[in-house]
Amino acid sequence: MRKTAAKLLTVAALATSLVTVVSGAAVADPAAGVTPAAQDIVGVGSDTTQAVLNQFSADYNASLGSGSTLPHLYSWDATGGSPITTKTGATSITRPNGSGAGIAALNANTSATVDFARSSRDPQSTDPNTFDFVAYATDAVSWAAQNGGHAPANLTTQNLKDIFNCNVTTWNQIDPSLSTNTIKPFLPQANSGTRAFFLKTLGVTTINSCVTQGVQENQGSDAALNDPDALVPYSVAHYIGQVYYSRGSGNDVQGPLTIRSIDGVAPVDTTNKVITDAFAGTNYARSVYNVLRHAEFVATDTHGTALQAIFGTNGWICTNSTATADLQSFGFLPLPAGACGSTIHS
Structure with missing residues (x-):
């Protein structure tokens, strides 16, 4: 479907x-x-x-x-x-x-x-x-990070799984050319459907101590996320609405965050302002x-x-x-x- x-x-x-x-x-x-x-x-x-x-x-x-x-x-x-x-x-x-x-x-x-x-x-x-x-x-879930921060433009599914399992804790473990800073993964609050879908898709079942929990989903305005080493799952549709159609206000904005690719597949067609067909064909579509x-x-x-x-x-x-x-x-x-x-x- x-x-x-x-x-x-x-x-x-x-x-x-x-x-x-x-x-x-x-x-x-x-x-x-x-x-x-x-x-x-x-x-x-x-x-x-x-x-x-x-x-x-x-x-x-x-x-x-x-x-x-x-x-x-x-x-x-x-x-x-x-x-x-x-x-x-x-x-x-x-x-x-x-x-x-x-x-x-x-x-x-x-x-x-x-x-x-x-x-x-x-x-x-x-x-x-x-x-x-x-x-x-149809929506999809990708991940977002601070514009100009230490996160790369793309992470693989395995990268994300390793990060949220706390098996990879610094950026240079992913790529030696990246920062030696500690990665700061965030998850939405426990009742979030985006959180549940993201973790299920990654195959992460246990939340370890390196992960900060409890942010409100799809709110890039959260001050804790305005950090060069933070990353958080993000609804692609919600992001498109916020960025391209002025569908956010107050706390419900993307703030300093930009949405990133997974497995080399970009989530947003920035010309037509829609979820890309390629990303909609991945396991991250929902x-x-x-x-x-x-x-x-x-x-x-x-x-x-x-x-x-x-x-x-x-x-x-x-x-x-x-x-x-x-x-x-x-x-x-x-x-x-x-x-x-x-x-x-x-």
Whole structure:
């Protein structure tokens, strides 16, 4: 699924559709003074996909028309004030930060509080077996480091595995021409889907003492990362949105970081401002999902109908041209018809 999207969606189509997209960051959380209604569809979770879901919310709700009584779509960011009351009548919950926390919140609450979880990772064996992971776009994960720092332009998969296993601790162990300084690998906080995907792809199972944990994913503004020896996994789509489409603001910016190649494959086509076809064909490409309770997603009641209207194969995200343009302007590759809205049952 991940690789097919990159092959079927041409660069020319991307460039054409992006002409109509207005740059700028989407509003975070429901707009000030707006409390979602009890019937509305509300999500939490992944940092990587929070911004595009905010844009989806604005555009989907506008598509319903002024005064519509149909369920609207809302999404709460991974970070911000906590606790949050997600909708009218909901139980207040600690704001879920990351894919894992969003999935846990979906499991711990009913649709009176949370309807879906944003996830940038695949299902795991520890996830409840009552959930559907509904795919809608392709992303990829590479690594980023300070512009002008000691990190090279490219690292191999084995280099990265050695670094995050703490088996290689200085740059000159990779290449004698590089600095003798100690490498400073960073990982996002424990619930991050980007972290989980990156470590799984590398085959790293134990986090050793040389790795600093806990940074917020995809935030190059973190002062700890403004270090010539730091490196951190980074969503390629999120980076493209930040750098080329002004889709970041506040802390959600690339800061001094630039994204780098893996195994000699560049992640970003800087001319067309998309994930490269070559990188989308590697193991570092991933689908991103909205996670739903299976029984609710297949139900024929009002709630199930609303979920299908947004997330389903024939739903707004998968068929509406505005949704496609939204995805592209946030750096994601839309999935082709039939793949978008497909489910993996956890």
